[in-house]
Amino acid sequence: MSATTAAPAPAKEAEAAPPRRPGTLGRLLREPVAAVALLLAVLLVGAALLAPVLSPTDFFDNDLGSAMAVPGSPGLPLGADAQGRDMITRTLYGLRLTLGMGLAAVLLGGGIGALVGFAAAFYRRVDGLLMRLMDVMLSFPAILFGLALAAIFGPGIPAVVLALSVATVPLMARIVRGSALAIMALDYIEAARATGMSDRRIILRHVAPNCLSPIFVFATLRFGQVILLGSALSFLGLGAQPPTAELGAMAAEGRNFLFFAPHIAIIPSVVIFLTVLVFNLLGDALRDALDPKLRV
């Protein structure tokens, strides 16, 4: 009873309200490129999450009889690798690990970077020191961090994730510091200070929420870049070690059979390319949708 009477009320309200500005998602979906990128991103992440379900074979299955089978062979639409493992299964699991490593690096590096950025914006005494440190970190590329960390810890996934995180920290710190400083110059922060609010509360309640869109845009763009860098480190042999399936490591394995069975290297490489492209496009589109001022 109460449900039937309550239901029409919001509809009436919506009718009466002035036509609403389309939300971020609405603005994002109006651009065809962005809509396609979003769809592909969802599909890629979905495929990675559902790898065990979608894979036609068990991860450890191999049939040496079908080693290097070309795509389109019976029962193997994408062929098999040099050890006769189904390429679809390998690629799905590889994608899962590659995306997972990228996500870990963006969360870890981005999280620490955001903390540094807020600290620099809020405590001006440490600002100079922190940002000089960030400048120094910024002057070295991720591949070098990867080499150094792989030399210290030995090649492996932790070394690569750590390197990608370290390379992400200064970038995120700069972005967060910049947007936090812009917001802190506004009157309402002064007002919050005047009411005697604690620093922590001002940052958490008033500054951080308003920095979320640049953080989100950067994280999306960085996710693509980190996957590009991470797969390069894995390709060099500094990341995931065989028999683990990781897209960059798979491309490196396939390199040895390039002339007899090019698909072994090309399929994982294409998936990396597509993933990076999708997240780059999505990041650009998000930036346009979240901040129309930045549109060129």
Place this chain on the structure above:
Amino acid sequence: MGRHAVQRLLMAIPVLLGVVLVGFLLMQVVPSDPALVRAGPSATPDVIAAIRRDMGLDRPLYEQFGLYLWRLLHGDLGVSIINNVPVMQELGNTVGPTLELMFASLVWAIPIGIALGTAGAYWRGTVVDRIITAFAVAGGSIPVFFLGLLLIWYVGFKLQLLPFTGREGPLWTADGLKAIALPAIALGGTFIGPVARMTRTAVLDVLTVDHVRTARAKGLGEFRVVTRHALRNALIPVVTLIGLQIGFLLGGAVVTETVFSWPGVGRLAVGAILSADFPMAQGTIIVLSLGFIIINLIVDVLYAALDPRMRAA
């Protein structure tokens, strides 16, 4: 400008010391005992102790650091564990090819990237702009090893047009040029996209300023307006951004060298790390870091030279 350069140079010193310190610590934290590795599996404890003494590993840490600094200043980076070749000698052989590869990549990628970016900005919003932007985004998303493998497979193997392993001689010889072609196309190919995007943004900013409008109003040809009045001013941020991207290029060079078996520092570093050759890994990492510091310094100074406003500062 001179003062600016000196200032930059002074600021690079602490970074340099940091790199040297990190290089030293690298050797301290590695999980293997260099003396043990050097001695080999069948060495007696006496031999290991002798080697340890010989390498200075039995002294306190600060003395080891002093020794390391002393050796570093004398260009002594130790000896490879794998083949006993001095690290410095290997570096001397590989730095040249790496610089060569970077030069060969930049020399064609930067002009094309700047031309594409300028065209995109000039015809902004048109089909031309869209195609260039799409190309730039795709170029910035392709893994350099993928581009390399495609070139090896198609141009090198299928068409048999160009060699795809190793270096055949200096750049100015026909063989040397042929051998560097594919690696330079692969590495430069990933660089065009970022350069084009940066240039497009920078030129767009400049195309709307007053002096460009004045240049147009006084009847200058469009080509002249764009190249002389817009692009020239846009080049300041572009040079800076390209400089910042050189790190990215050197990172790409590490991968490209591995793909094409190019005998550079990057391939040496990766090989050393994979074979746990710690002195070699340490040496290559120190040299690569030094490379970045020097490149950044040059970009900084170049930036000041390009922008007259910086000279006063």
